[in-house]
Amino acid sequence: MTRALVAALSLLIAAMAPAARAEVAGHATIIDGDTIEIGAQRIRLFGIDAPEGGQTCVAKMEWRCGQEATFALTRIMDTHLVYCDERDRDQYQRVVAVCHLSGPDGLDVNAEMVRQGWAMAYRFYSTDYVKQEQAARSAHRGVWRETLIAPWDWRVAQQAEARVARPRAAGGQPPAKTGDCNIKGNISGNTGERIYHVPSVKYYDATIISASKGERWFCSEAEAQAAGWRRSVR
Secondary structure (H helix, E strand, O other): OHHHHHHHHHHHHHHHHOOOOEEEOOEEEEEEEOOOEEEEEEEEEEEEEEEOOOEEEOOOOEEEEHHHHHHHHHHOOOOOOOEEEEEEEEOOOOEEEEEEEEOOOOEHHHHHHHHOOOOOOOOOOOOHHHHHHHHHHHOOHHHEEEOOOOOOHHHHHHHHHHHHHHHHHHOEEEEEEEOOOOOEEEOOOOOOOOOOOOOOOOOOOOOOHHHHHOEEEEEOHHHHHHHOHHHOOO
């Protein structure tokens, strides 16, 4: 076998081999509850999903759970050196990694965020942190104080909200019912409370949507909740 052929085969084998997983280490800058930067590298924490920075949750009153999740990750990492082992790359070419703090214990940051109740196990990609989520939920820690809209549902609702807002900005009124967007967002004339009605509830047929009052149609319950409406109890 000639040297040229050996060299060509070596290049082919190298090209076919999976890329080595990177380890990124350093002091982290916190972006939100599940995203950090080390140097110029943005890193998404593997297997978890925290409320988005602008996301709010409702217990006895509305509160900025996304911001609180960011603060929680900041407290956990503090001034520690962080070591992140790459598991994947996402669609934005961010490193998706499990990150540990420096020190003898090597705290798993991903697991700690879920254990404290500031992130959910991202089951679509991994079940590594389901036990921590179940414990946090049972203890009502962090975001589990009351009903939580999962971050992935909140993002879908925000995207739907943006689609709804475009025609409203152009024409001045919320759009009429289209396709499967059959959830009625009603505003109480007595209290101003925003209540949505799904087709199966008692007063669905009797509820009339008036765009001039700010009432509107929703395509999903997650979209309605993210916009500030609550479900009708009857």
